Amino acid sequence: MxxxxxxxxxxxxxxxxxxxxxxxxxxxxxxxxxxxxxxxxxxxxxxxxxxxxxxxxxxxxxxxxxxxxxxxxxxxxxxxxxxxxxxxxxxxxxxxxxxxxxxxxxxxxxxxxxxxxxESADGTLPLLTPMSEVAGRMATQVGAHCLEKTQGGQGILLGGVPGVYPAEVLVLGGGVVGTNAARIAMGMGARVTILDLSHARLQYLDDVFQGRITTMMSTEPNIRDMVQKADLVIGGVLLHGAKAPKLITRDMLPLMKEGSVIVDVAVDQGGCVETTKATTHDNPTYVVDGVVHYGVANMPGAVxxxxxxxxxxxxxxxxxxxxxxxxxxxxxxxxxxxxxxxxxxxxxxxxxxxxxxxxxxxxxxxxx
The missing domain is CATH 3.40.50.720 (NAD(P)-binding Rossmann-like Domain)
Known part of the structure; x- marks a missing residue:
């Protein structure tokens, strides 16, 4: 051929x-x-x-x-x-x-x-997984960068320092993206919460992270409550081949902190945030209601x-x-x-x- x-x-x-x-x-x-x-x-x-x-x-x-x-x-x-x-x-x-x-x-x-x-025989996505791993890890890195005051963020160091509270990181979706994002965020010293629809997945994550992160069911009330507390939100939701569901709606944004950051890794599938739009590496962010949005549609292309x-x-x-x-x-x-x-x-x-x-x-x- x-x-x-x-x-x-x-x-x-x-x-x-x-x-x-x-x-x-x-x-x-x-x-x-x-x-x-x-x-x-x-x-x-x-x-x-x-x-x-x-x-x-x-x-x-x-x-x-x-x-x-x-x-x-x-x-x-x-x-x-x-x-x-x-x-x-x-x-x-x-x-x-x-x-x-x-x-x-x-x-x-x-x-x-x-x-x-x-798909593999076990239902996993072998050709998506490696880039989801990269994007998940990058999501925390770029989110931490966007939280800097010079980038439009609150001016928060993700892991804090002794005597100063660290950032609150909310991860939507406990799949490959979410797991990798949480791993890096936890490693940087942030307080991490993962939301997912699957109780079995939440049990797995609780075991893997040995209780060092918080796991919650992904319901609208929980999302609405947690976005108000979060400094960084990472969207890692995936429905195989389908458009991503809008978990953060337009009316939730005014509830979020001024200078908080959303990194929507689901942007390739339309994004899991209603206000998400695709951006590029040379112009990666924009602001809606005081919330910094990062929507680069080819994040792994930066590495x-x-x-x-x-x-x-x-x-x-x-x-x-x-x-x-x-x-x-x-x-x-x-x-x-x-x-x-x-x-x-x-x-x-x-x-x-x-x-x-x-x-x-x-x-x-x-x-x-």
């Missing part, structure tokens, strides 16, 4: 979809790999390293002209022209928050497999060296299987089949269909 690796063009997105090591594995399998010149520079990977691995360095159009294109982030509007019916696209898509991209993929007839909806290798560790085995068998690889793996979001003009992710009131089928319907 001919495989293309384009350079990411999202603002300050420095990750790359395949490392030279992964390219070497693809070439050894008999594939031809076309890497856009400079695609790996932001992650500290040179064109020479890709050439040594067996890749050919090409233009953007040539990389997109491959049979299968592997990316990190979803295609932007300027890349829609490259979508076509004989293309297999393997990348993060987050279609439930991207109606124009959904329509572009359907109109082009592109077959797309989204990292974030691929590309770590993120690229963490991501490719998980995506490369799937890429090798797709390169070997094409769409038939999905028939052999029900979890990979769940990654199928669009196929020959059909929407194959029902959660996205619900978000936009578009008719959909299941991956099984088209693969059978």
């Amino acid at each position: 001919i495989i293309g690796i384009p350079k990411e063009i999202k603002t300050l997105e420095n990750r790359v979809a395949m490392t030279p090591g992964a390219v070497e594995s693809l070439v050894r399998q008999g594939n031809e790999v076309l890497v856009e010149a400079g695609a790996g520079v932001g992650s500290g990977l040179t064109d020479e390293e890709y050439v040594a691995a067996g890749a050919k360095m090409v233009s953007p159009a040539d990389a997109w002209g491959a049979e299968m294109v592997i990316k990190v982030k979803e295609p932007l509007e300027s890349e829609y022209k490259y979508l076509r019916s004989d293309l297999l696209l393997f990348t993060y898509l987050h279609l439930a928050a991207a109606e124009s991209l959904t329509n572009a993929l359907l109109e082009a007839g592109t077959t797309s497999v989204a990292y974030e909806t691929v 590309p060296r770590t993120s690229t290798f963490a991501l490719v560790n998980q995506t490369a085995p799937y890429a090798l299987r797709l390169a070997a068998k094409g769409i038939d690889a999905l028939k052999d793996d029900p979890g990979l089949a769940l990654g199928l979001n669009t196929y020959k003009g059909k929407l194959t992710c029902p959660a996205v269909g619900e978000a936009f009131c578009i008719g959909s089928v299941t991956p099984g319907d088209v693969l059978s």
Whole structure:
């Protein structure tokens, strides 16, 4: 198969979809790999390293002209022209928050497999997990930075100092993002509360953190009460493939402290805060009702060296299987089949269909 690796063009997105090591594995399998010149520079990977691995360095159009294109982030509007019916696209898509991209993929007839909806046999999300780990840990870091007075925050040191009370951190969602955010916040000395809908998950977190954090059920009264106390709120809610629920509503913001901070990691799926909007690394925050909002939609892109290798560790085995068998690889793996979001003009992710009131089928319907 001919495989293309384009350079990411999202603002300050420095990750790359395949490392030279992964390219070497693809070439050894008999594939031809076309890497856009400079695609790996932001992650500290040179064109020479890709050439040594067996890749050919090409233009953007040539990389997109491959049979299968592997990316990190979803295609932007300027890349829609490259979508076509004989293309297999393997990348993060987050279609439930991207109606124009959904329509572009359907109109082009592109077959797309989204990292974030691929599942393991145990129901976990193996291709989303590494970036959720990065984003969760970063959420606490950037939240601590935004709490500084020079960044518009209250002027609070997250962990406080002896004799001075530390910051209150509220984490919405006890999944991968929330767990990692809480771990860093606790390590920095903050007082941490995690809210989640699953009692079993709260039991697990209480055991893991040995009672050093507070766990609460995620109910509207609890959220409304806790946002009034919080200095930093981290949104880590995820519904597989679906739009994130709005847990913090517009009317809750005036209840929050002046200069408090919200870091909404769920922004890729539309955000779990009603006032969330996507921002970029070069202009990451805005203020609503005195509350600082951080809504960068590609947080791991700020630490590309770590993120690229963490991501490719998980995506490369799937890429090798797709390169070997094409769409038939999905028939052999029900979890990979769940990654199928669009196929020959059909929407194959029902959660996205619900978000936009578009008719959909299941991956099984088209693969059978």
